Amino acid sequence: MNKLLKELKRRNVLKETIAYLVVAWLVLQVFSTVLPIWNTPAWVLQIITITLALGLPLWVIFSWHYQFTSSGIKRTEELVNHTKRSKSNRVLNTVIMIALVATIALIWINPGVVASVSTEKLSIAVLPFTNMSDDYSNDWFSIGVTEDILTHLSKVKGLRVISRTSVMQFKDSDKSIPEIAKELDVSYIVEGSVRKQNNQVLITAQLLKANDEHLWADNYNEDLIDAFKIQQEVSQKIVKQLKIFISPEEEKDLNTPATTNLLASELFSRGRSTADNRTPEDLERSIELYKEAIKLDPQFAEAYAEIGNSYMLLSTYGNMPWKEATTQAKTFANKALAINPNTSRSYSVLAFINMKNKNWDKAEELFEKAIEINPNDATAHHHFSMYLRDKPQPDAKNFLKEITEAQRLDPLSKPINNTRLHALLVNDQLEEAKTHFEKYRFLQRPDYIVFNEGLINSAIKKDLRELIYSYERALKDDPDNLYLLYSLNKYYTCILLDRNKSMHYSKRIFEIDPTNTRYIVDKLNNFYYNKRFEEANKILGDSALMDLLNPFQKNVILHDYYAYQDDYEKAQPYLEQLKSLNLIGYYSNKAWSYSKKGDAKTTYEVFNMSEYTPMDYAKVVCFAHLKETDSLFYYLHKISNYAKLDFKNFSLIEINGSSAIDPYRKDPRYIEIMKENYFPVETISN
Secondary structure (H helix, E strand, C coil): CHHHHHHHHHCCHHHHHHHHHHHHHHHHHHHHHHHHHHCCCHHHHHHHHHHHHHHHHHHHHHHHHEEEECCEEEEHHHCCCHHHHHHHHHHHHHHHHHHHHHHHHHHHHCCHHHHHHHCCCEEEEECCCEECCCCHHHHHHHHHHHHHHHHHHHCCCCEEECCHHHHHHHCCCCCCHHHHHHHHCCCEEEEEEEEEECCEEEEEEEEEECCCCEEEEEEEEEEHHHHHHHHHHHHHHHHHHCCCCCCHHHHHHHCCCCCCCHHHHHHHHHHHHHHCCCCHHHHHHHHHHHHHHHHHCCCCHHHHHHHHHHHHHHHHHCCCCHHHHHHHHHHHHHHHHHHCCCCHHHHHHHHHHHHHCCCHHHHHHHHHHHHHHCCCCHHHHHHHHHHHHHCCCCCHHHHHHHHHHHHHHCCCCHHHHHHHHHHHHHCCCHHHHHHHHHHCHHHCCHHHHHHHHHHHHHHHHCCCHHHHHHHHHHHHHCCCCHHHHHHHHHHHHHCCCCHHHHHHHHHHHHHHCCCCHHHHHHHHHHHHHCCCHHHHHHHHCCHHHHCCCCHHHHHHHHHHHHHCCCCHHHHHHHHHHHHHHCHHHHHHHHHHHHHHHCCHHHHHHHHCCCCCCCCHHHHHHHHHHHCCHHHHHHHHHHHHHHHHHHCCCHHHHHHHCCHHHHHHCCCHHHHHHHHHCCCCHHHHCC
């Protein structure tokens, strides 16, 4: 082996190979820049690339037998003396140096040459195909064509594909291609149209650069049954036009449709669009649509996975208990994997469930699997970012990295943009957070705008009172806004401990909406806190007011009326009534009641119930009642560390407003934690 290396070195084979590679790279960069100016077909550059690749082994053989000298090309055997070989080396060194200087110059003139090929993926958005049919009901078919092409392309790892939820916002848009490309931050756009008539379908598709320059277009007039074949062909041609190398597995994915049943595909598209609304009714309707699709195609793995996703979401956006929802979600996610082990949505659903169940290692494994299969799944990146934020050893840096990737894939997603704002705040990137907030302000609901503006100012000024000031400014423009009044009612109690000011806003809510129970509950809690039980009794005796409360509210306030007076015997029947109304609410109130009573044994029994997982906030309040100071501050520190990562402080705000904390407000440990989280300690410790 050593003899071979010495011989290669003597014959300058290694140097000449390096020279060839450098010059070949330069040639490719020059041609890839110049050829598009002349509108040269893509195959020309492909031929040049193949020729240079095939030329490398021939060049190595040539280098073994011949060398460059100042007097021309000579056979190696003729260069017998050291002087001739040195001259040959000098010529070769000169060639390499010239090539390297040219390379550096090219990179200096156009730094994007290296960056674009080494770090940045090609990026593309598939805009909703226009329905050219007279029948509006064919709109779903057009959407299905769009989504199928998008789904095929999203499996190509060398391509960043914008999520359907963002591109669908440009349906029927009159914005220009450059405007859309800039808004979505992509270098290429696919657009087209669909005309469906009887059993025929005409599909037009075109690929454009971000500057509206046409790269490729084609028309397909086929039998309706061949629609899936057209979608595959369009995807393949786009990949070829973008000169992306794809693996055999990716090529197989491009050639394999999720279903071959047109109606099943349409029902699937309708299901996803319906689920996007995130209301309980729409999530339940999406499940029905997916199940109809499965009846038509029992091997439709993606439909099973989306049923699992909708069930999982019902536990968050609906009233379905977590255990019931996740049992269903896991069943359908696993059915999808049994049909197709590469169903990425199933892995992200199972990962999310494991994350919420605190099976951290399994959750990470499943998230990574989902992203490996489909790196363009914005939801998987979003949920993985939440995992990085919530796990026992939080990772703020990668939390921001993952949510930034999610936002690049789905730039117009409201929840993703909101999470990214909080990730920027967590990482102390305050100016970028402010810029991000202003750029995507148009996406946010009015209530989120007020809240996030207050959060940003709180972070910049390190003062949580800025949250209150934000709501007060908004209230000047909309004095009867119940959401603003309710928020000020809460924050004056929980941030500033100003219960009189809080009651002012609560009273205003009741004046605007006499049926609003918030005023009744707040007023009673205020009376309980200040031990004004005679005044509370007058409200409890007003049947007109009490009839406004639902059964759960009524039993809670009657229980609390006696519990605050330490009359637990009279409080007990109202507590037991909660069991049939809301099991979680029952256990939560039971832990609070027994801890206030000083019954540690029963409190711990409730905490250990298999069907109840107490929030850390509830534990702090209960340990405060029980005067178990070490446990109290353990969970308070835990919540504080999480609050820094979530940057919403909801649990700390609730804790600070609890009367159970009153004995600890002057404790240096409590003051330090609250100060770290921007609470006005001079107010809350008095």
